[in-house]
Amino acid sequence: MWAVLRTVPDPEIPVLSLLDLGVIREVSVQGRHVVVGITPTYSGCPATAVIKSDVAAALQLAGYVAQVHDVLSPPWSSAWITLEGCEKLRAYGIAPPEFPVGRVAALLEEAVAPACPRCASRQTELLSEFGSTPCKALHRCCACQEPFDRFKCL
Amino acid sequence: MNAVTTPATARELTTYVLRLADTSLVLAQRLSAWIGHGPAIEEDLGCANISLDLLGQARLLYAYAGELEGAGRTEDDFAYLREECDFLNATMAELPNGDFGQTIVRQCLLDLWRLELFEQLTQSTDMRLAQIAAKAVKEIRYHGRYSSGWLVRLGDGTDESHQRVATALVMLWPYVAEWFAEDALEQALAERGVVPSVAAVQAGFEARLAPILRAATLTRPSNVDYRWFGKRAQHSEHLSHLLAELQSLHRAHPGAQW
Structure with missing residues (x-):
């Protein structure tokens, strides 16, 4: 079951599996029947519908009867992204969210500069x-002049 | 666990949730009009992304309103098949974009109000509403960073940019009053702890706004007596035009899907 879920990539950032992303919140298995609870990253993220149908399709292919619902x-x-997931993001050229993300900068406060995923410089x-x-x-x-994506801290 | 114990409460809560949902949807529609027209591609992206988050929040709220109402109405029914006189959004959300400065002033005021409101709604005795608020508040905080950052840059920018946002602030300020004019429905829900008291939200809003206006070298306009009441379906002339565009495809091709 977990082996199947580990193979389902995020539709927008395919180096991450859905397990790395931390969106799979509940799994219950009864024989061949699986119920999976998935949480959206952002309320309006268009990938959420794709993620749900990808999970259902992967489980069906593996012989399960899958039911997918929202949590x-x-x-x-973003703290739910696994450490392995963060490493994958960095290798892919996306600065992972920083830890801890608990403290949110005030509205007018300067946020901490992320490290460049290519050269690790903090001069960003x-x-x-x-x-x-x-x-x-x-x-x-x-430092290296390259633009890069950064996973927002949420 | 759940605040809905009587049919009357369910009706009141449905109305309240629709107010929140309609404000999100209408503002999302307004912001999406900047796509392809922003002053820079970053601002195109900013408006588009905020619009998308608002649309997501509206969907969560419409789905809940549909369940509360219990008449089988879906998100699409609420968004596409209601008339102007059924919409309960705060009037400010429907006002035209104007220039980018006016859009930023509108966005900043609405972000700060919604940030305070949704933060307090996370304490609602209605669990579902508290959960939706907890999800939305993280997004609204990010929106507020964007809009307040821009308000400071424009207000404390050139003479021209200062003049434009100062004029927009005076133009938009009268529409703030509606948020803090508590009506019987809000009062009844607040007494049961379902929604925060309007006074508490107003205090939080003013406290958030003051340092931003100071940094932007802008003056808080004085209050006016007139009250708009979009939340009671009394709208400006702009909403019907917005809805005509928003709903035209669904009305021409009912049930159309991508």
């Missing part, structure tokens, strides 16, 4: 609070 609470946090700057998917922001490394 709203507790809300997803924010280009855009919003990026190509709801979960990412766009930064630039002032």
